[in-house]
Amino acid sequence: MASTADDRTGTKEAEAVPDVLATSPDTTEGAGRNGEASENIGADEIPGVEQEGAPALSTLGAEMPGPAEAVGASAELAPILPKGFASADERPREDAAAPQPQLSWYQRLRRGLARTSSQLTGQIASLFTKRKLDEATLQDLEDLLIQADLGVETAMRITDTLSSERYGKDVTGEDVSRIMAGEITKVLGPVAKPLELDLSHKPHVILVVGVNGTGKTTTIGKLAAKLSGAGLKVMLAAGDTFRAAAIEQLKIWAERTKSDIVSSKLGADAAGLAYEAYERAREKKSDVLIIDTAGRLQNKAELMAELEKIVRVLGKLDPDAPHTVLQTLDATTGQNALQQVEIFRNVAGVSGLIMTKLDGTARGGILVAISAKHKLPVYFIGVGEGIDDLEPFEAKDFAEAIAGLGGA
Numbered sequence: 001m002a003s004t005a006d007d008r009t010g011t012k013e014a015e016a017v018p019d020v021l022a023t024s025p026d027t028t029e030g031a032g033r034n035g036e037a038s039e040n041i042g043a044d045e046i047p048g049v050e051q052e053g054a055p056a057l058s059t060l061g062a063e064m065p066g067p068a069e070a071v072g073a074s075a076e077l078a079p080i081l082p083k084g085f086a087s088a089d090e091r092p093r094e095d096a097a098a099p100q101p102q103l104s105w106y107q108r109l110r111r112g113l114a115r116t117s118s119q120l121t122g123q124i125a126s127l128f129t130k131r132k133l134d135e136a137t138l139q140d141l142e143d144l145l146i147q148a149d150l151g152v153e154t155a156m157r158i159t160d161t162l163s164s165e166r167y168g169k170d171v172t173g174e175d176v177s178r179i180m181a182g183e184i185t186k187v188l189g190p191v192a193k194p195l196e197l198d199l200s201h202k203p204h205v206i207l208v209v210g211v212n213g214t215g216k217t218t219t220i221g222k223l224a225a226k227l228s229g230a231g232l233k234v235m236l237a238a239g240d241t242f243r244a245a246a247i248e249q250l251k252i253w254a255e256r257t258k259s260d261i262v263s264s265k266l267g268a269d270a271a272g273l274a275y276e277a278y279e280r281a282r283e284k285k286s287d288v289l290i291i292d293t294a295g296r297l298q299n300k301a302e303l304m305a306e307l308e309k310i311v312r313v314l315g316k317l318d319p320d321a322p323h324t325v326l327q328t329l330d331a332t333t334g335q336n337a338l339q340q341v342e343i344f345r346n347v348a349g350v351s352g353l354i355m356t357k358l359d360g361t362a363r364g365g366i367l368v369a370i371s372a373k374h375k376l377p378v379y380f381i382g383v384g385e386g387i388d389d390l391e392p393f394e395a396k397d398f399a400e401a402i403a404g405l406g407g408a
């Protein structure tokens with residue numbers, strides 16, 4: 001499923017992210033606390049990451065003095081977070097001067113969701129041809145909505161609203177689409193949030209988890225580009241110690257995004273690597289440490305236990321770490337994604353989601369069902385393989401794309 005590292009990273013250069021929505025808090029307070037916490041780590045929890053014959057860990061990447069160092073010295077020089085992120089104490093504000101979202105990603109989102117929406121709107125249109133709204137039609141509509149992965153709860157919200165507005169009357173496909181978009185927006189609105197970074201933690205640790213091939217490494221590259229483009233000092237940790245290609249792929253992303261990287265030998269213990277990466281990030285005064293993990297199926301108990309251990313080890317270094325646990329979900333997956341979230345959430349304490357591959361033949365309905373059930377924040381969506389193909393999640397855009405409303 002995965003392509004080569006070269007394929008994945010493409011040819012475009014990393015770009016600074018100009019969108020300005022929030023400033024960060026003073027970052028000078030966290031370092032001392034982390035220093036104390038690190039002494040409490042149990043020796044049994046730190047597997048040997050130092051290997052004989054080869055340096056077990058390497059730190060590559062930007063050595064240049066980043067603006068982030070200045071951040072530690074003065075709150076006035078705090079980095080300005082890019083669009084889609086928020087600092088812990090200041091929510092992003094609507095910025096009239098911010099550039100409007102590019103049409104291109106929106107078109108890709110709509111194209112990705114076109115199969116879901118055109119199939120659904122086609123079926124809805126034929127359902128309501130010359131029929132007044134009655135119980136049987138409402139039941140048929142509910143079935144269609146459930147088949148589109150929207151989930152029973154949202155399907156019922158849509159049919160209930162339609163029924164209260166139009167029962168016994170003529171109904172057009174457009175009526176249904178409008179109500180559908182409105183109800184989906186109500187479900188997604190509360191979960192469409194910026195990714196909040198608490199930069200008093202130095203580093204703020206982001207752990208990225210998910211099933212194989214869901215886009216973890218690519219998403220990390222895209223996040224690193226946004227953060228380092230905004231002047232933050234970023235370190236990546238190649239915690240997917242199973243696949244050499246995954247480590248190489250992350251190194252390429254580190255180079256492209258001017259991030260530091262900590263990696264280990266193939267087969268090294270992932271929790272040990274996470275521990276070492278945290279220490280390195282603290283030494284180098286990184287603002288953000290993003291830890292990649294090996295893809296794993298949610299039903300593989302041994303691999304899930306390894307993930308639990310990574311979380312435990314980080315928690316000994318800083319009781320609040322990992323501060324953010326992101327799960328990537330592949331939008332081409334259907335119902336299985338619900339179970340993926342359930343289990344990763346229990347094991348790794350997932351705090352937010354990123355749905356990738358919405359530019360493909362996506363089945364976006366499942367995100368609605370997941371949001372209704374888990375109410376986890378959805379921070380970004382992936383709309384391509386390129387470095388800038390990560391967009392903040394917007395409930396209304398997404399709802400309209402599924403309902404086949406609005407134009408590109």
Ligand SMILES: Nc1nc2c(ncn2[C@@H]2O[C@H](COP(=O)(O)OP(=O)(O)OP(=O)(O)O)[C@@H](O)[C@H]2O)c(=O)[nH]1
Nearest residue numbers: 003212213214215216217218295357382383384385
């Ligand atoms: N079209 C498209 N492809 C994507 C997107 N995100 C990731 N991919 C591709 O999906 C494939 C898998 O991505 P990876 O980032 O390697 O996924 P992973 O979760 O790290 O994979 P494992 O290490 O095997 O668990 C790669 O070919 C990526 O280029 C996206 O938003 N859109």
